[in-house]
Amino acid sequence: MEKTVNQRAWLLVLPVFLLVAFSAVIPLMTVVNYSVQDTFGNNKFFWAGLEWFSELLHSERLWSAFGRQIAFSAIILALEVPLGVFVALNMPKKGIWASVCLVLMALPLLIPWNVVGTIWQIFSRVDIGLLGHTLAAMGIDYNYTRDPLAAWTTLVVMDVWHWTSLIALLSYAGLQSIPQAYYQAAKIDQASRLDVFRFIELPKMQGVLMIAILIRFMDSFMIYTEPFVITGGGPGNSTTFLSIDLVKMALGQFDLGPAAAFSLMYFLVVMLVSWVFYTVMTNMEKADTFHG
Amino acid sequence: MRMAKITLSNLAHAYHPNPASEDDYALKQTSHVWEDGKAYALLGPSGCGKTTLLNIISGLITPSQGRVFFDDDDVTSIPTAQRNIAQVFQFPVVYDTMTVRENLAFALRNRGMDKAGISRRVDIIAVMLGLEETLDCKARALSADAKQKISLGRGLVREDVNAILFDEPLTVIDPAMKLELRIQLKSLHNELGHTMIYVTHDQTEALSFADEVVVMDKGRVLQTGTPEALFEAPAHTFVGHFIGSPGMNVLDVTVDGSRAYLDGNLIKLGHHYGTPAGKVQIGIRPEHISLNATNGLPAQILRVEDVGRHKIVRAQAMGQTLNLIASNQTTINTGMASLGFERGKISVFVDGWRFSPSHGQEGAM
CATH class of the missing domain: 3.40.50.300 (P-loop containing nucleotide triphosphate hydrolases)
Structure with a gap:
């Protein structure tokens, strides 16, 4: 078949091209620009090459922030995923209570991040907070402004409170899509409750669960607002996650070069992990339909 | 076991x-x-x-x-x-x-x-x-x-x-x-x-x-x-209609003894049924209706479908539609025809349910 060449088609692509350029490419390129230069003020810049990158890759500060970030994401995933699935399994399947549960579960998801931070900041304070005061009255030494463990516990519990519903709602949707016949067949096969979970519910939830884990990983890996509001990264550096460290570097110290290099590496890590997830997920789907 | x-x-x-x-x-x-x-x-x-x-x-x-x-x-x-x-x-x-x-x-x-x-x-x-x-x-x-x-x-x-x-x-x-x-x-x-x-x-x-x-x-x-x-x-x-392809023809009639009347047209039955009350119908399978009978039921042939093994003929008699099956060899033209019912194969239904003939009486000739 012969294709007609019409160069005017470029005009039709132009608006999108401009939009993407101004909203993504140009800002990103500014960051790239900063990341390879150094400045001593007066808007004078000097070529620095990959110096910032190599310096950051050898910086203990960055690696410990990275380690804390990985630990935080791992802990909240390890808590939220099983808990969310457990909640979904125990939610009513139909009727008025199903709707009530859905609304209640959706509520935490509607609260803005900094409000969640503020709620927990006040809730956990030893002097006036319900939780902090009660714990102190019970003789438990709990003070998130002093004790790193208390600070971490507060952040983890807060994140679980905020986001477990997302996993629960997605799992619930996955569970609802399982035809009744599967449960009936399991009864006839004398399958135990655990078998039903392992061989029917979990495989059927696999797809949505992968998406839930991906979303939660990305979100928790980029967490900023809540720790900023509650602990400000402290005590010491114990809750200084990557975003908090980045902001300290870029706006606190105004080290534009290193901060730009930091941003780019941060961005690449998030993209790499998402790509791995995406590839694994699509490969699983392919395996599903390969022989079909 | x-x-x-x-x-x-x-x-x-x-x-x-x-x-x-x-x-x-x-x-x-x-x-x-x-x-x-x-x-x-x-x-x-x-x-x-x-x-x-x-x-x-x-x-x-x-x-x-x-x-x-x-x-x-x-x-x-x-x-x-x-x-x-x-x-x-x-x-x-x-x-x-x-x-x-x-x-x-x-x-x-x-x-x-x-x-x-x-x-x-x-x-x-x-x-x-x-x-x-x-x-x-x-x-x-x-x-x-x-x-x-x-x-x-x-x-x-x-x-x-x-x-x-x-x-x-x-x-x-x-x-x-x-x-x-x-x-x-x-x-x-x-x-x-x-x-x-x-x-x-x-x-x-x-x-x-x-x-x-x-x-x-x-x-x-x-x-x-x-x-x-x-x-x-x-x-x-329902059973008559559901089983068979096409299903049984069911016609609204009045029955008196061994005679059924479809809008005044006589259809002879195989047995004696008395005078049943209620909604009276007769059922006849398409396999048991013949074309071109002498003194048959006058009908208009609407359509002929050749399904390979045989032909399915759709006809209309006194405003009621019925199907019949004819051999593959016969040529059938649309138009008027005279339908003959195999009298031994006719069933009578009252209010939908099968109605048994009165005992000991064979249909009068």
Whole structure:
């Protein structure tokens, strides 16, 4: 078949091209620009090459922030995923209570991040907070402004409170899509409750669960607002996650070069992990339909 | 081998908690005995209550009223897992993450069968269904056809079941395979002698599989009988119409003794029926109507369809349409014709139900 060449088609692509350029490419390129230069003020810049990158890759500060970030994401995933699935399994399947549960579960998801931070900041304070005061009255030494463990516990519990519903709602949707016949067949096969979970519910939830884990990983890996509001990264550096460290570097110290290099590496890590997830997920789907 | 006679006693089921009228019942009051070792088909259109009836037998639904007995044991309140029933569903139900072999072995393993016994049974079933080559594939990787064969296999793999229930199991199977599987199921029934209940809306499937066919409509069992009985002597106009292709012609008439009148046109009947009151109809199969009879019923031929084996003629007589079957060789022109009814084959229905002739009186000539 012969294709007609019409160069005017470029005009039709132009608006999108401009939009993407101004909203993504140009800002990103500014960051790239900063990341390879150094400045001593007066808007004078000097070529620095990959110096910032190599310096950051050898910086203990960055690696410990990275380690804390990985630990935080791992802990909240390890808590939220099983808990969310457990909640979904125990939610009513139909009727008025199903709707009530859905609304209640959706509520935490509607609260803005900094409000969640503020709620927990006040809730956990030893002097006036319900939780902090009660714990102190019970003789438990709990003070998130002093004790790193208390600070971490507060952040983890807060994140679980905020986001477990997302996993629960997605799992619930996955569970609802399982035809009744599967449960009936399991009864006839004398399958135990655990078998039903392992061989029917979990495989059927696999797809949505992968998406839930991906979303939660990305979100928790980029967490900023809540720790900023509650602990400000402290005590010491114990809750200084990557975003908090980045902001300290870029706006606190105004080290534009290193901060730009930091941003780019941060961005690449998030993209790499998402790509791995995406590839694994699509490969699983392919395996599903390969022989079909 | 354990098997059982299944008795349904005064069974009825409504999905509403408080059924007000008879229409609220998905299954209207029914009593039925399923003899041990027979092959039954439960035939009826979608929504007629046949799946409800099946699920009551397997215990997935507890009936609103009535009892279910296996032999003499009342199992009405016994859960499905303890009833020792196998059931195959309309759409493939397989355990995705298991291999085909594990799928087939699952029910046996849960019942504590030893390894040698399991692998013997699995191999037999796999060969029978043509699954040998895929035994070690993951079930999720197979086509819908193959998955449904796994479902069938899981239903057939247990030897000691009280009955095997099939809920339209061949819906997703392609037509060529359908015929083959139906023959396999039938021969399997002859071989193992399990009681089998096969739910379907396809009369060919029902008639070719079953020793006895139970025809249902609107939650009611209309007739139970051999395929021949359903064809020759339908108990209800619905059965007459539902069985056969095309179904029985049902005409509104008045009957007086052995004569029926269709708008004043005489149709002679084979038996004496007195003067029945109510809505009186006669039924005649398309196979039993001939064209060009002397003194027949005048009719207008509307359309002729050649379906290969024979021709289906659609005609209209006194405002009522009817079908008849003519041999392939005859040439038929649309226009006026005179229809002759084989008088011995005419059934009479009153208010929908079959009406028996008065005894001892043959129809007057």
